[in-house]
Structures are given as structure tokens and as C-alpha cells.
Amino acid sequence: MEDLFQFNGFRYNWLNVLDLAIVIFLVIQLYRLLKGSLAFNIFVGLLMVYFAYFMVELLHMPILTLILQNFINIGLIAIIIIFQPEIRKFLLVLGKKAPLSKDSFFTKLFLPDKFKSYKEEENIIDEVVTAVSHMAATSTGALIVLSNSYRVKFDTASSISLDSNINAKLLESIFCKGSPLHDGALIIVGNKILAAKVILPVSENPNLPLQVGLRHRSAVGITEHSDNLAIVVSEERGTISYAEDGTLTQDVSLEDLKSKLYEVLVEGYPG
Incomplete structure (x- = not known):
């Protein structure tokens, strides 16, 4: 696929742009879901950690990159525990909007x-x-x-x-x-x-x-x-x-x- 542009030695195409757009969309939806709850501040803190990780990786700072990478890997389990109610609410919203026929076999x-x-x-x-x-x-x-x-x-x-x-x-x-x-x-x-x-x-x-x-x-x-x-x-x-x-x-x-x-x-x- 034809490249759109190059940055810092990497080539980016339409799939990369689509990938970024999906991530932005998911972050916005998470923001709307968590806004007003106590978990919102935790969500903002996690975004800052991920932003710091990408910055130190982009700047080729190996020690900080390793520390933040390990923190993120361990933090995934903590995220599931901390955001359990929000994850359940998100799945409930998805299930509520799922198109099911009243006469379908599944229903x-x-x-x-x-x-x-x-x-x-x-x-x-x-x-x-x-x-x-x-x-x-x-x-x-x-x-x-x-x-x-x-x-x-x-x-x-x-x-x-x-x-x-x-x-x-x-x-x-x-x-x-x-x-x-x-x-x-x-x-x-x-x-x-x-x-x-x-x-x-x-x-x-x-x-x-x-x-x-x-x-x-x-x-x-x-x-x-x-x-x-x-x-x-x-x-x-x-x-x-x-x-x-x-x-x-x-x-x-x-x-x-x-x-x-x-x-x-x-x-x-x-x-």
C-alpha cells in the first residue's frame, strides 16, 4: 500500500491513520463512559502514563522505556480490577443495543x-x-x-x-x-x-x-x-x-x- 508520509524513519499509510482514528474514538467513548465517576481521575492518570511511555520510547530513553513498559504490563491486571464496574457497564450497554429478533432461536x-x-x-x-x-x-x-x-x-x-x-x-x-x-x-x-x-x-x-x-x-x-x-x-x-x-x-x-x-x-x- 502506498505510503502517506514518513516520520522519524517510519513510513505511515492509510491503515496506520485508521488505526489511530479507532484508538482516538475508543478513548473518547471511554471518556464519556467514565466522566463524572471516581474512576475518571484514574483514567486520566493512566493516559498520562501511556503518553509518557510513548514519549520516552520516541526519544530513545531505554531505562525509562523499560520501567514504564513493565509498569504498563503489570498495570493491565490492575486496570481490569479497578475498572470492573465500568467494564461491566460498557458490556451491558453493548448487550442492550445488540439487535436480536424476538422470534430468533437465540432469543x-x-x-x-x-x-x-x-x-x-x-x-x-x-x-x-x-x-x-x-x-x-x-x-x-x-x-x-x-x-x-x-x-x-x-x-x-x-x-x-x-x-x-x-x-x-x-x-x-x-x-x-x-x-x-x-x-x-x-x-x-x-x-x-x-x-x-x-x-x-x-x-x-x-x-x-x-x-x-x-x-x-x-x-x-x-x-x-x-x-x-x-x-x-x-x-x-x-x-x-x-x-x-x-x-x-x-x-x-x-x-x-x-x-x-x-x-x-x-x-x-x-x-
């Missing part, structure tokens, strides 16, 4: 049949939106997590297992201030209320607004490393928010919430 073999029809999904959406609207009107604090995975992980030590059908009145009664189950989150998996009074991981994202409370930070925390949607009703203001992929969207309307639920439960289902 039938490996993916659970969560809903018998879209009619059942629409009924679930109506029940959740009805409950959220009533709780918002009465400033009843609530945290509802809808999971697409039957293997959703949470602390079972303090949670109460329910395995109940989704009903607006039941949701409201659970979060009623006099209820023993109103503290913590409620987990919905498929077409069932799986558990209540669930303690969720609290997000350490420093970019979250200072005025948000524990419910909102817990909503962000459960969605940072898992494919869930968390709905929050503020006890102080009666406003509605939701978190997805570690991002908090505040003060949404009931129509916006309903659209998001359709996006997750209907449009998000392979088909």
Missing part, C-alpha cells in the same frame, strides 16, 4: 419470556404511573426499581420478599408513611413485585446536584453498573425523577415518565 433459547404480550406491559406501565402520580400529589417518598434481569442483585438481609402482582394501590400502600416497608426501594422484575424495603448502593458521583437526597443517590447508584430504571418520588417537593445508566433526570412530567417506561418495557424488548 427463545437464552432470554426469559418476561411478558406474554404488550398488553400486559401496558397494564404494568399504567399501574406504575397511577401509583407515582398519587404519591407525587401527596408528597409520598418512593423509590421503584424496574429490572430487566431476573438475576438482579441486592441486599437480602433487610429486604422483604413479596413476589406479588403489580398493582397501583399495593405500591401506594407500601410507600405509605405508616407502612413498615416504606423505607428503602421496591424491586420490580418482569411482571412481579420481587421485594420491598431494599437497601441500594449509594452513588458517589460528585457531579450530582447537592440538593438531591438519599433516594436519588440510591437510584443513580443502582443504575450505574446495571441495566435498570429507577423511579423516585421526592418526599420534600413531590416531584418525579428517574435514573438510567447512572444519569439522573429530575422533575419529569407523568407523560415523560410514561414515555420512558414504554421505551424500557416495550421498545427495549427485543423485537
Whole structure:
């Protein structure tokens, strides 16, 4: 292949340019994925180490090159350990966007049949939106997590297992201030209320607004490393928010919430 240019005795062609462009694209995607998390500073530090390595190699400094090369080789294992949550989140995003047919052999073999029809999904959406609207009107604090995975992980030590059908009145009664189950989150998996009074991981994202409370930070925390949607009703203001992929969207309307639920439960289902 014809060379484009030469630099420092090396010849570069179109494949080298493409190689560099792919690396730049991947770095940008990593930046977007890690931005706002505690791992971002570690990511910047690693970029500086790699930049220093290429500079000392380019300047033919063998001792520093050897030291940094060994550091990088050992550091690959450390990177996997440190960035385990981010790697898992990245793979979840890829898996979520993977085009799978609802009637494909792979889907039938490996993916659970969560809903018998879209009619059942629409009924679930109506029940959740009805409950959220009533709780918002009465400033009843609530945290509802809808999971697409039957293997959703949470602390079972303090949670109460329910395995109940989704009903607006039941949701409201659970979060009623006099209820023993109103503290913590409620987990919905498929077409069932799986558990209540669930303690969720609290997000350490420093970019979250200072005025948000524990419910909102817990909503962000459960969605940072898992494919869930968390709905929050503020006890102080009666406003509605939701978190997805570690991002908090505040003060949404009931129509916006309903659209998001359709996006997750209907449009998000392979088909």
C-alpha cells in the first residue's frame, strides 16, 4: 500500500491513520463512559502514563522505556480490577443495543419470556404511573426499581420478599408513611413485585446536584453498573425523577415518565 508520509524513519499509510482514528474514538467513548465517576481521575492518570511511555520510547530513553513498559504490563491486571464496574457497564450497554429478533432461536433459547404480550406491559406501565402520580400529589417518598434481569442483585438481609402482582394501590400502600416497608426501594422484575424495603448502593458521583437526597443517590447508584430504571418520588417537593445508566433526570412530567417506561418495557424488548 502506498505510503502517506514518513516520520522519524517510519513510513505511515492509510491503515496506520485508521488505526489511530479507532484508538482516538475508543478513548473518547471511554471518556464519556467514565466522566463524572471516581474512576475518571484514574483514567486520566493512566493516559498520562501511556503518553509518557510513548514519549520516552520516541526519544530513545531505554531505562525509562523499560520501567514504564513493565509498569504498563503489570498495570493491565490492575486496570481490569479497578475498572470492573465500568467494564461491566460498557458490556451491558453493548448487550442492550445488540439487535436480536424476538422470534430468533437465540432469543427463545437464552432470554426469559418476561411478558406474554404488550398488553400486559401496558397494564404494568399504567399501574406504575397511577401509583407515582398519587404519591407525587401527596408528597409520598418512593423509590421503584424496574429490572430487566431476573438475576438482579441486592441486599437480602433487610429486604422483604413479596413476589406479588403489580398493582397501583399495593405500591401506594407500601410507600405509605405508616407502612413498615416504606423505607428503602421496591424491586420490580418482569411482571412481579420481587421485594420491598431494599437497601441500594449509594452513588458517589460528585457531579450530582447537592440538593438531591438519599433516594436519588440510591437510584443513580443502582443504575450505574446495571441495566435498570429507577423511579423516585421526592418526599420534600413531590416531584418525579428517574435514573438510567447512572444519569439522573429530575422533575419529569407523568407523560415523560410514561414515555420512558414504554421505551424500557416495550421498545427495549427485543423485537
